[in-house]
Amino acid sequence: MASSHAKDSSFLGGRIPPEIESMSKNLKDVDHDMFRRILKAVVSALDGKDCREVMRTIAESSTIPQKRLGHIIAGMYRLLSEAIRIPTSSLKQEAFKEDLRELRIPEDFITDFSSVVFGNRRAALEAARSLNDPHLPTIEELKWRVDVAISTSSLARAMQPSVLMQMKLSDGSFNRFEVPVSKFQELRYNVALILKEMNDLEKRSILKIQD
Amino acid sequence: MADAEAAKSLSALLHGIAQSVFYKRSDVTEELLRAELFPELPPLDFRVLHDKMRGVVKSVATADMDRAQLEAFLTAQTRKQGGGGLSAEQAAALSRFWKSQRVRVRESLLAQSRWEPGLRGLSWRVDLQAAASRGHAAHSGPVALVELELGRAGQDSEFVCLEFDEAKVNEMLKKMADIQESMDRLVQHT
Numbered sequence: 001m002a003s004s005h006a007k008d009s010s011f012l013g014g015r016i017p018p019e020i021e022s023m024s025k026n027l028k029d030v031d032h033d034m035f036r037r038i039l040k041a042v043v044s045a046l047d048g049k050d051c052r053e054v055m056r057t058i059a060e061s062s063t064i065p066q067k068r069l070g071h072i073i074a075g076m077y078r079l080l081s082e083a084i085r086i087p088t089s090s091l092k093q094e095a096f097k098e099d100l101r102e103l104r105i106p107e108d109f110i111t112d113f114s115s116v117v118f119g120n121r122r123a124a125l126e127a128a129r130s131l132n133d134p135h136l137p138t139i140e141e142l143k144w145r146v147d148v149a150i151s152t153s154s155l156a157r158a159m160q161p162s163v164l165m166q167m168k169l170s171d172g173s174f175n176r177f178e179v180p181v182s183k184f185q186e187l188r189y190n191v192a193l194i195l196k197e198m199n200d201l202e203k204r205s206i207l208k209i210q211d
Numbered sequence: 212m213a214d215a216e217a218a219k220s221l222s223a224l225l226h227g228i229a230q231s232v233f234y235k236r237s238d239v240t241e242e243l244l245r246a247e248l249f250p251e252l253p254p255l256d257f258r259v260l261h262d263k264m265r266g267v268v269k270s271v272a273t274a275d276m277d278r279a280q281l282e283a284f285l286t287a288q289t290r291k292q293g294g295g296g297l298s299a300e301q302a303a304a305l306s307r308f309w310k311s312q313r314v315r316v317r318e319s320l321l322a323q324s325r326w327e328p329g330l331r332g333l334s335w336r337v338d339l340q341a342a343a344s345r346g347h348a349a350h351s352g353p354v355a356l357v358e359l360e361l362g363r364a365g366q367d368s369e370f371v372c373l374e375f376d377e378a379k380v381n382e383m384l385k386k387m388a389d390i391q392e393s394m395d396r397l398v399q400h401t
Contacts (some may be wrong), residue, residue, distance in 0.1 A: 029381065032222055106229055117257075122360070134355060135374055136356060136372050136373055136374040137372075137373055137374070138374055138375060138376075138379060139373060139375070139379065139383070142273075142386055144386065144389075144390055146390060146393045146397065148397060149321070149324060152320070152321070152323070152324035153323075153324065153326060154273065154320040154321075154323045155272075155273060155275060155300065155317070155320045155324070156273050156274050156322060157274065157275055157323060158275075158324070160321055161394060161397055162325075163390055166328065166331075169373070175359075175361070176328075176370055177327055177328045177329060177330055177359075178305045178325055178327045178328070178329045178330070178359045179329070180329065181394070182331075183329070183330050183331075184368065184387075184390065184391075184394075186329065186332075186333075187333065188384075188385070188387040188390075188391065190333060190335065191380060191383050191384050191387055192337055192379050192384060192387075194337060194355045194357075194375075195377070195380045195381060196385055197337045197353075198337055198353040198377050198380060199356075199357065199377075200354070201337060201353045202352065
């Protein structure tokens with residue numbers, strides 16, 4: 001139809017990823033029930049859950065050869081990953097459905113795909129996906145203690161306060177270190193400065209990065 | 212004048228002793244000090260001088276004497292009969308030495324009782340996440356990347372890199388305030 005010629009290339013880009021091409025070829029042998037089972041497992045995987053057991057059950061109860069099943073699952077996973085990556089302001093539901101029709105995916109399946117990408121589970125999936133982004137460890141827990149060294153083996157009268165900190169990081173590691181009073185002031189000042197910078201950043205319109 | 216020279220040598224000896232005993236300079240040996248500062252003195256006589264000076268310096272340092280305490284101590288030492296006492300010149304040299312080195316010596320002694328790595332410094336930057344390979348960037352706000360420099364005395368630093376979102380920075384700031392409050396209360400009591 002005339003409208004499809006005026007349309008930009010698919011949301012999948014100029015070249016359709018091979019696993020999606022392969023999936024679309026194999027989907028015609030899958031009944032709706034089986035499709036829904038696989039879709040459920042794939043969504044669960046996108047959510048970050050371990051679905052090896054579920055996949056194993058599907059594989060065992062299906063007549064589809066394992067290799068083809070593998071292609072189908074990989075294709076569905078990739079399709080949904082790519083769709084969720086794009087903000088809803090850029091990829092509208094109708095355009096998404098059109099793109100899937102071009103891949104010759106059955107209409108029923110398109111509806112199911114669409115309800116995952118544009119339904120109310122979307123936000124949760126996005127959050128789960130962003131956990132995979134590269135990032136540095138964060139502080140999970142910070143414990144502290146203020147000590148005063150009254151006397152030591154080297155100094156009879158020390159009377160020296162210091163702060164002992166123990167950090168537990170998100171990667172499971174621990175760091176314990178001492179902060180002398182002067183360094184503590186520097187630390188506190190810098191943390192306050194960081195917060196100020198973050199607040200300033202939010203006030204500036206640069207934060208509203210549109211695509 | 213010979214006196215000025217003697218005073219200089221004595222001062223240098225005290226500084227040399229500090230280098231060896233407090234600042235961990237193992238290359239500053241007794242033999243080196245003798246050769247550099249008192250070449251004419253027989254080794255045995257030098258040893259007596261060296262040990263006496265070292266003993267006094269250690270006593271003063273361990274007690275972290277203030278001016279009054281030092282005065283009293285040195286006076287008592289000069290009044291000592293026999294060979295164990297200090298001469299007036301030696302007392303004067305010690306007084307000058309402690310005036311200039313007290314803070315540094317105290318710091319190095321405190322460091323000897325610190326067994327955890329210390330915070331040496333930190334640097335940071337605030338980023339705005341624009342895109343990510345998997346996730347949806349629009350949900351992120353500013354992200355602070357912080358690098359902490361930690362190290363034990365005499366050892367190389369270890370660098371720990373962390374990231375914080377705004378909520379986390381707020382949480383940290385609140386903890387800092389709690390710590391400050393705790394320290395302020397300490398000062399009131401002591």
